[in-house]
Amino acid sequence: MLRDARLVARKDLRIELVSKVIAGQIVPFGLIVLLLFGLAVSPDLAVLGRDGRSVLAQVAPGLFWVAVVLSALLAVGRSFAVEAQDGNLDALKMTGLDPAGVFLGKAAAVAVELFILELILGIGAFILYGTPIASWALLAATIVLTTAGITAAGTVYAALAAGLRVRDTLVPLLLLPVLTPVLLGASIATEAALFGPPSDGWSWVLLLGAFALLYVGVGIVAFGSIMEE
Amino acid sequence: MGRAQSSSEADVSPSASASADAATPASRAQRLSTSSRLTRVLGIAGLLLLGIMLAFGLWFSGPEIAMRDSVRLLYIHVPSVFVAYLCFGVTFLGSVQYLRNQSSFWDLMAHAAAEIGVLFVVFVLVTGSLWGKPTWGTYWQWDPRLTSTSMMLLMYVGYLALRRLDLPGEVRSQRAAVLGIVSILNVIVVHYSVKWWRSLHQSQTFGIDTQMDGLMLFSFFLGVIAFLAIGAWLLVHRFRVGWMESQLDEIRLEHALVERRNEGRAYPREDDLLQVRPGES
Amino acid sequence: MHWEFVIPGYIIVLGGIALYGGLLIRRGRRLAEQLPPERRRFLD
């Protein structure tokens, strides 16, 4: 399973390195979303409020994660668009690859891409919204587990819509409501990581971890019956 | 298909077998719809119960002390919640059964239940926010139940969207079954996370000390029974509609098959280069 | 008090059920007409 996962992940990352769709299109998209949020909320709110933080900085965690989720939609879509070309989905079915391995591999490749995207968007949010950072450990844990949750759930739902003509519109409808707990947990934990106290965030990190675990499990168990028919 | 057909007969209308040979005009008319003796009894019972429930809920029972007359909304709100959850439960069960033995009976049942469930969740949300306006002063509160219920609605709207797609039947049923199972997990996770979220943000709870007297409780009870009867009636009919659609698909396929087999006669055999044996078989 | 919320609520819910049920029955009748009698065996 892990061998297959490594094989698929390496293949997907190699494709990304060559085609640069994530780097060249999806990362800029995320940055545009961040900018637009700032504009829509009004940049004037960047002035400091009573408690020493600007309104923009206060809403920054939520806006950041919404931008990440929107970009992630595109990233998982891309991950399956690659398989849709030239009948590769059929070819994958004809190999001896373990479906669970294919799931883990594709999810891992998307996760790596999302980490890079989050790094860039994070720097963007830091500059645009002017946020402090209180706890690096909490921030790192939040980012890792949130990314795992988003990619695992995203890969499951993108697989459900794989090979359909309406794929691009169906995945957001199916996936976004599901990501509610992730968005909540990530926003609150990030807020705690930025403004403190970190103790408020750790319990949400647990939720993020549980969600990621749940969807990794769902993917491993169900990927076969989703993809094979 | 054959297996599922027989099970659907057994499960849906066990009591209606007596009317099999009746060829009276009345039974002929009733055979042209989705109703049967079972659903007729169920439907009349549901309507009667609903009538009694309306009389008690809107007339005989009095206003509640804190909520005043808006308590009457709860007599239809809570039963709708029951029906919706039961329906999604049926969808879950049907999905599991489909994955286990490819039963198209359960596949159709899961679909039917999800549609009824969505209808009743809409009722839950409408009555919930109509109740919220006089109680909280606003139609929409970021109340955990309201928030997670609306997410649940969206999830099952997505499920129905997947079901509506024009896909090879087996693929669609398979994927819908996986989604039907996963959706229940989502409902649970979303529900608890939203609840936790609100409990952290503000300590204020929206529960109100209710003091329901006997008549109120009775109206409430009637509402639950009536809605369950009506929900079951809708479910059976929706299932039969889906079942007839699948039957029509089968007939269409049979026609297509005949047409397909006749294709050969329509085309001249120009590429028979190797050998042709004349004569009809 | 609050009848202005109660009445619309009941109308929407009961009306919704009636509307959906009505459409369902109509859809069922149409389908039943297209289906040959031996295919409608679930009613027997």
Next chain:
Amino acid sequence: MSDRADTGVPSTVVQLDGVISVINGFPALSGIDLEIEEGEIVLVRGPNGAGKSTLLRLCAGLASIDGGSGEVLGFDLGDRRQRRSLRREAGLLAHQTFLYDDLTVDENVAFWAAANRVEPDTVDPVLDRLGLAGRLRSVRASSLSAGQRRRASLAVLVCRRPRLWLLDEPHAGLDADGQRVVDQLVRHAVGFGATVLISSHDVDRVAEVADRSVTLVGGRLDSQASASNRVRRAS
């Protein structure tokens, strides 16, 4: 399989009885009875849309079976699990070439070889044999010609050494040299005990390699044209 081969009695590789296969509501196969024995090379003929590609996909375990019964390589087509196992043992050369456009020939072949658990050192000779040596190997799939894509796809198929070869128009898009290579590979494969099913419009060409031909019309076998229609092996 080796047990059965040792007895010397040809065993049945493909056994279809009244198979119906529905693709998007259309009965692409409308009742096929077909029996193919181990080591046979069978040509599938028929006009466009007769169901040739679907027949090959069915034998590969990719198309659903919606009527009748079928067994391929001993796997029951009606059973999901067995159909999955069949996919691993059959090899399909389809109109689609199963290549990732952004990867080079080398990377594509290496990925599919690893995915099919093929020893990496068996890949090079095959690529040489199919004329994909040298500079071509580091060219991205998107800039290959149709014929070169076909060769790359064929290379993956050859590496897999499937027991059942399903070739959908294998000669289409190939130059004379490529077509000759295909014919040689087919004979070679049969020499190793494989069974081959070829669909083609190039009847003259395939008739040279094929043991017999069957004709598909309207999603089933045309009994008049294909009843035990044995063609003498030209080699």
